[in-house]
Amino acid sequence: MDQEARVAEPDEAISVDELQLAARNHGMPLEALRYDVTPVGLHYLLIHYDIPDVDPATWRLDIDGAVERPLSLDLPELRSRPSQTLRVTIECAGNGRARLLPRPISQPWLVEAVGTAEWTGAPLAPLLAECGLRPDAVELVLTGADHGTERGVEQDYQRGMRLDDVLAGDLLLAYEMNGQPLPPQHGAPVRVVAPGWYGMAHVKWLQHIEVSTTAFRGFQNATAYRIRQGDEAGEPVTRMRPRALVVPPGFPDFMTRERVVDTGTHALRGRAWSGAAAVVRVEVSVDAGRSWADAELDAATGRWDWVGWSYAWTADSRGSTEILCRATDAHGDVQPVEQPWNRQGMANNAVQRVPVRVR
Ligand SMILES: Nc1nc2c(c(=O)[nH]1)N[C@H]1C(S)=C(S)[C@@H](COP(=O)(O)O)O[C@H]1N2
């Protein structure tokens, strides 16, 4: 069985299968970029299989494998541990995929697969310390309660994460989102939050953490979530690349979403994030990419959530244009105007282009 997803023919339209995925896994309406913290129902969603039926009253989390003292916790036990609340922006690694040519066939995101929430939960590192990691431990295997087949491989949703990355990060076992118990679609009763990482690492409906002495070779690490051109191993998808988005100005056309604005000055606002390093610069183009100017960055509200930006646009000539924005992070990584292609459409971060008609 070929384990690679299909790539569409150059002129092949979005299929009913892709529409079915897109209808289940909705994006964040871009006007919701106005909120510092995304209201729960507006946060994007990505669920590979079904939302599993997990009873919080009987739920347990088992932590075992290469540890001195395996641990098994129920929900009240997890909730009784010291808790932490982190504001974290999460973006799906496939965001932007639908604009690639040729188009990798999967969830066809444009740019809306992102959201920011306040996640409350138990920090993971102290729980691992409590279990006593054996010296040969190298990786965690995080398993959710959901199950399905994907490209012919039957599996529980599982992700491996290197212990180095876990211990260097602020990982949480989250049981609240924006101050409320996690809703079913976001991983109830407990999910992983891995600040800075693309969405696939934030395992929902978590029920098992196995501490492993070898690198995990499961589907979601070894086959999916790779940046590659063909069938070579490629690079794993890890942290979010820089991206800026603009709150759509004016009002939209129903079908095309083209924006309509009047001549005059418009206070453009938007958000920008990067999982690798802080965003240090956002630039805006109001002439479809011919020229760029610096936007003003708001004060950061934390390391792991998006930063707001603003730019005063004086629209003095009528007609059609495009607004573009692009972020640069402290590593000097800047969003490309033309998207380099990869086989699975992962970690795309080409600049957003918003068609606008000035009247
Ligand atoms: N158990 C499980 N965890 C999962 C997934 C899944 O299908 N099953 N999808 C992952 C992907 S690909 C993304 S982008 C994020 C989406 O999180 P959200 O739906 O809460 O926004 O969850 C991740 N965690």
Ligand SMILES: [Mo]
């Ligand atoms: Mo994703």
